[in-house]
Amino acid sequence: MAGDVGGNAVPRKDISRRKALGFGAAAGGLLATGGLASLLASCSGGKKNEIAAPGTNFTGQLSLLLGSHMTAVKGLAQKYNTKHGVLPTVEEITTPDLRSKITTSFLAKTSPWDAVFTTSTIAQEMGQNKWALPADGFLNQSPRKNETFLENAMAPVNYRGNYYGTPWSVGAPLLHWNKKMFEEVGLDPEAPANWHSTKNSWDTFLEYAKELTGTRNGVKNYGFTDAWAADHKLYTFGSLLQMHGGKFLDEEGEPIFDSDAGEESIIKMYDLLNTYKVVDPAVDTYTWVFDASPGYMSGNRGMFFTWPFIAGVAQDPKTSKVVGVSGVAPQPAVDTSASVDGSEYLFVPTLASNPDEGWRFLDLMSSKESQTAIAETGWASIYGDINTDPAILKKFPYYQAIADSYKYPVDGGFSPDRAVWGKILGNEISEALAGKKSAKEALINAKKLMNEERKS
Amino acid sequence: MTNAKLHILGLKKEKRTAWLFILPTLILITCVYAYPIITTLVYSVTTIDISTYTIKEFAGLRNFQYIVSNEFFNRTLVRTIYFGLMVVVVTILLAIGVSLLINIDFKGNKILKILILLPWAVPPVVSGVMWSQMFQYEYGFINKIIKIFGGEGDTIWLGSPTLALHVLIITEIWRWLPFATLFIFAALQTIPHSVIEAAALDGAGYIKTVKEVILPIIFPGVIPVAIFLFVSAMKAFDTIFVLTAGGPRSGTTTLNYLVYLQGFQQFKFGRAAATAYILTFIILVVIFVVFTLNRLTSKRRLIND
Numbered sequence: 001m002a003g004d005v006g007g008n009a010v011p012r013k014d015i016s017r018r019k020a021l022g023f024g025a026a027a028g029g030l031l032a033t034g035g036l037a038s039l040l041a042s043c044s045g046g047k048k049n050e051i052a053a054p055g056t057n058f059t060g061q062l063s064l065l066l067g068s069h070m071t072a073v074k075g076l077a078q079k080y081n082t083k084h085g086v087l088p089t090v091e092e093i094t095t096p097d098l099r100s101k102i103t104t105s106f107l108a109k110t111s112p113w114d115a116v117f118t119t120s121t122i123a124q125e126m127g128q129n130k131w132a133l134p135a136d137g138f139l140n141q142s143p144r145k146n147e148t149f150l151e152n153a154m155a156p157v158n159y160r161g162n163y164y165g166t167p168w169s170v171g172a173p174l175l176h177w178n179k180k181m182f183e184e185v186g187l188d189p190e191a192p193a194n195w196h197s198t199k200n201s202w203d204t205f206l207e208y209a210k211e212l213t214g215t216r217n218g219v220k221n222y223g224f225t226d227a228w229a230a231d232h233k234l235y236t237f238g239s240l241l242q243m244h245g246g247k248f249l250d251e252e253g254e255p256i257f258d259s260d261a262g263e264e265s266i267i268k269m270y271d272l273l274n275t276y277k278v279v280d281p282a283v284d285t286y287t288w289v290f291d292a293s294p295g296y297m298s299g300n301r302g303m304f305f306t307w308p309f310i311a312g313v314a315q316d317p318k319t320s321k322v323v324g325v326s327g328v329a330p331q332p333a334v335d336t337s338a339s340v341d342g343s344e345y346l347f348v349p350t351l352a353s354n355p356d357e358g359w360r361f362l363d364l365m366s367s368k369e370s371q372t373a374i375a376e377t378g379w380a381s382i383y384g385d386i387n388t389d390p391a392i393l394k395k396f397p398y399y400q401a402i403a404d405s406y407k408y409p410v411d412g413g414f415s416p417d418r419a420v421w422g423k424i425l426g427n428e429i430s431e432a433l434a435g436k437k438s439a440k441e442a443l444i445n446a447k448k449l450m451n452e453e454r455k456s
Numbered sequence: 457m458t459n460a461k462l463h464i465l466g467l468k469k470e471k472r473t474a475w476l477f478i479l480p481t482l483i484l485i486t487c488v489y490a491y492p493i494i495t496t497l498v499y500s501v502t503t504i505d506i507s508t509y510t511i512k513e514f515a516g517l518r519n520f521q522y523i524v525s526n527e528f529f530n531r532t533l534v535r536t537i538y539f540g541l542m543v544v545v546v547t548i549l550l551a552i553g554v555s556l557l558i559n560i561d562f563k564g565n566k567i568l569k570i571l572i573l574l575p576w577a578v579p580p581v582v583s584g585v586m587w588s589q590m591f592q593y594e595y596g597f598i599n600k601i602i603k604i605f606g607g608e609g610d611t612i613w614l615g616s617p618t619l620a621l622h623v624l625i626i627t628e629i630w631r632w633l634p635f636a637t638l639f640i641f642a643a644l645q646t647i648p649h650s651v652i653e654a655a656a657l658d659g660a661g662y663i664k665t666v667k668e669v670i671l672p673i674i675f676p677g678v679i680p681v682a683i684f685l686f687v688s689a690m691k692a693f694d695t696i697f698v699l700t701a702g703g704p705r706s707g708t709t710t711l712n713y714l715v716y717l718q719g720f721q722q723f724k725f726g727r728a729a730a731t732a733y734i735l736t737f738i739i740l741v742v743i744f745v746v747f748t749l750n751r752l753t754s755k756r757r758l759i760n761d
Contacts, residue, residue: 096701100720107509107723129507220610230703282593284704285614295594420722430705456522456724 054138054359062088062357065102065113067095067344069309072377073117073168073365080364086357095119096287099419102349106131111351114358118165118345120156121418127159128416132347134162138359143383144366150384150406153343156414165345166362169379171308172339172410173235174401175205175332180325181221181302185211189327192303196330196337196404202243202268205303205332209278212302223278225301227286228433231419231426233269235340236305238412239331240265242338248413255450257413257425258443266432266439273433284430297322305331307342311398312378328398330405339405340412343382375399421450499729506723519730528706529714529731535621536690536710537738542625543632543689544682550629551636551681552674556666558637559644576634584698587627588614617707620700624708627695632688636681643677644670672757679750683743690739711735 062080066073074090081087091113093101099122105111106129118126126132135157138144150170157165175196179189187208195201209223226236238248246261272279280301286292289306296304297314299321304310313319314326330337346365348358364370366382375381375392380402386392387399412418425446432442498511500519505512523529558569575583590597591613603609614620647670655665691712696702702709702717709717712735719728 103723104720107506109509230701281610282612282615285593285612287701423721427706430703434705436705453722456727 055356057356058084058086058360059354059357060086061354062086062115062361063113063354064088064090064361065116066090066092067098067117068092069095070117070168070344072374072379073346075373075377076361076365076370079370080361083364084360088357088361093117094288098122099125102126102131106349106351109351111349111353113349114352114354115346115361116349118157118347120341120343120345120412120414121422123157123165123345123347124159124414124416125419126347127157127162127164131350132164133350133352133355134164135166135347135362136163138362139163139166141363143368150343150382152341152406152410153382156341156343156412157345157347159416165347166366167343167345167382168365169309169374170341170343170382170406171380171402172341172343172405173239173305173331174308174311174339174398174405175329176296176304176306176310176314177327178296178299178302178322178325179327180322181212181299182208184216187211189325192327192332193329195332196408197333199333199335201332202334206272206276206278209272209303210276213276213278219300221300221302222280222295223302224272224304225280225286225292225295226283226305227288227292228269228283228430229285229287229291231422232286232288233284233426233429233433234412234422235342236269237262237265237425237429238340239305239338240268240334242340242409242411243331243334243336245335247411249415253415255421255447258440258447262443263439266429266442269429270433270435270439274435284433308380308398308402309378312396328401330401330408337405337408339408339410341410341414342412417454420453421446424449424453496729496732499725500733501730502726504723504725506725515726519726520734523727523730523734532706532709532711532714533738535707536712536735539621539625539628539692539710540686540689540742542622543628543692544685546625547629547632547636547685548640548678548682550633551640552671552678554633554637555641555644556670558641572637573634575630578631580631580694581698583627583631584695587623587630587695588699591623614700615704617703617705620704620708624692624695624699627699628689628692631695632685636685639681640674640678643674647673676750676754679746683746686742686746687739690735711738 064073064077070092074092077088077090098117098119102116102118103125116132118132123132127134144166153167153170154163157163157167175192177189177192182189182191191204191208195205198204212221212223214221227233228236241248241257241261244261244264246257246259246265248255248257250256273281273283280286280292280295283292289310292304292306293310293313295301296306296310297320308328311326311328314322315324317323320326331339346362348355348362352358365374368383368386371381371383371386372389372392375386375389375396378396380396380399381387384403387403393399413422415421428437428442428446428449431437432439437445501515501517503512503515504510554572558565558572578586589595593599593610593612593615596613598613599609599611601609602611611619613623651669651673652665655669660668690710692710693712693716696708696710696713697716700708702713711731715728715731715735718724718731
């Protein structure tokens with residue numbers, strides 16, 4: 001009887017529901033391959049459209065891929081419509097998802113977009129794979145002139161002498177601090193402003209972080225927060241590396257981060273997290289700025305290494321409890337202060353259907369008028385004279401800190417395979433921060449894996 | 457014509473009809489999947505130049521050799537199988553419990569049945585975001601509950617590889633529980649009341665009836681569910697992508713996620729294709745083992761009957 005109910009008592013060779021389901025499950029197994037295969041297969045074929053320089057073939061259609069945080073650039077879409085009679089379609093993407101999105105599309109030999117947002121981390125990769133059109137000619141037109149841009153902010157998009165991106169805003173992580181918290185524990189709230197120009201101020205930074213950490217009024221406070229998940233920690237590691245006089249790569253692009261400077265940098269990060277426990281303990285789960293910023297904005301994180309624009313966001317009373325008490329300055333120093341450039345760019349894809357519309361949008365975006373509008377929203381302009389305009393500087397005093405931060409090293413080891421080896425190095429540093437490997441072991445292993453990856 | 461011959465002819469006709477019904481699906485699956493499956497096989501033995509997306513060289517079994525000799529792959533393999541088994545075992549146990557519960561007639565039973573199905577309607581990306589907020593260490597619901605019950609409530613759930621892997625397991629169980637419950641509940645519905653009544657007349661209590669009567673009856677129906685769950689767990693991607701992105705310290709990277717990393721982060725398409733084939737092979741082996749075990753236990757049950 002039991003068999004009757006389950007349909008299993010009489011072994012029959014015909015097709016039962018169960019067998020059919022079993023087949024379905026087996027087919028599902030094959031889908032594990034099929035899913036990838038479909039994507040891979042879609043990568044063959046497709047159109048090719050190589051245009052070398054901006055022209056005047058305006059098609060009346062423009063499609064943009066912008067970062068979800070790029071409200072200021074998104075606002076230019078309407079302006080483009082007013083000026084040129086073309087309303088751009090805008091697709092948005094978060095920064096962590098950007099690389100997957102655009103590379104998948106370009107590998108399939110399509111580009112639904114005519115201008116695409118890119119970061120310093122992946123800009124050279126776009127150039128190496130010929131997915132981005134070189135912008136040299138465009139950048140040399142007025143008001144854009146290569147020499148008007150910050151040299152360090154253009155390094156990430158420079159691949160073998162050609163520029164593969166036009167900046168829309170410049171910046172590198174700065175030190176943000178909560179002056180109110182400083183005062184509550186009896187620390188000088190203005191002290192961090194000069195740390196960047198004071199040798200070995202990292203030690204002072206650490207002492208302050210220790211003082212700021214602790215439970216007050218039933219609330220846990222931490223001296224410092226940051227985003228250290230995956231390869232995002234390379235902004236802080238890279239800053240420390242250069243503060244100690246080290247570099248990610250040598251002139252030939254070979255890894256040299258396994259130096260004493262590299263080891264000392266990891267040890268400093270380890271000490272913050274484990275020895276002195278002055279860092280937000282969830283720091284290793286924060287993938288990007290917006291994972292870590294709520295902690296700082298809630299008013300119980302003393303210091304924060306992050307992007308300049310957070311200084312503007314921190315002034316919004318709807319989301320921030322540090323309105324009017326958040327200070328900004330370049331990061332502290334060991335031998336020197338340092339940071340890692342994180343300027344952002346737009347490029348015209350090689351496969352764009354309307355490349356000239358793309359260039360025309362970039363032209364609008366990089367005009368003085370648009371850049372002033374962008375600077376008015378809290379994102380530093382690509383033009384120094386706009387950032388230092390007294391009216392703008394009064395409203396956004398941290399633009400001075402951005403300019404100051406570029407006086408120090410801001411290299412990020414930018415290379416075409418930066419995204420790949422960045423993940424390897426990020427993973428190995430995580431192992432060291434978790435105490436699974438020594439700093440030296442982690443760096444040596446990262447270099448070994450990176451070289452293997454490059455050879456394979 | 458004898459009755460036996462008529463019976464055989466009837467069976468043959470039934471079989472033919474069954475094949476006719478299945479044929480369109482078979483043709484569709486073959487057409488849609490044969491091409492990519494073959495393409496992937498070609499990729500798995502080649503090296504691809506990503507700038508032109510052409511085959512650079514024939515690599516033979518080099519991709520497979522690289523993968524199986526790689527320590528990272530071996531750790532990922534063990535983690536993937538553990539992940540899959542946990543999802544299958546816990547989901548099925550919970551589904552059996554929930555099915556038995558909703559099989560009892562009580563007020564609100566119908567509402568409960570609808571509520572149970574809800575997680576199934578939630579897109580995986582949405583559930584991933586939802587669970588990540590629930591497990592957030594400072595403001596998350598889970599730690600708040602722990603605090604209410606007197607605990608510290610400061611666990612960083614997604615901060616350690618082991619904890620994060622189990623958070624993913626919980627999320628996948630939550631996602632697939634409605635499906636498993638629906639299937640097992642359907643199997644329960646097929647049990648004639650007379651069987652339960654006979655067990656009661658023989659003096660069996662509820663627990664004994666479940667253990668000795670209900671579970672053996674529904675067991676054959678659980679097998680396809682187990683296979684489906686295992687295959688789904690092996691293919692889990694969206695939840696991992698949203699919740700942990702394979703971290704921390706690669707502690708939640710499963711084979712399917714590794715295929716994505718190799719293919720669309722490192723652009724090693726040959727290697728990704730080879731990993732995909734290994735994953736498929738593992739799934740097929742598990743399906744074969746489960747079917748074989750089921751056949752053996754069915755035979756033994758027949759002999760016992």
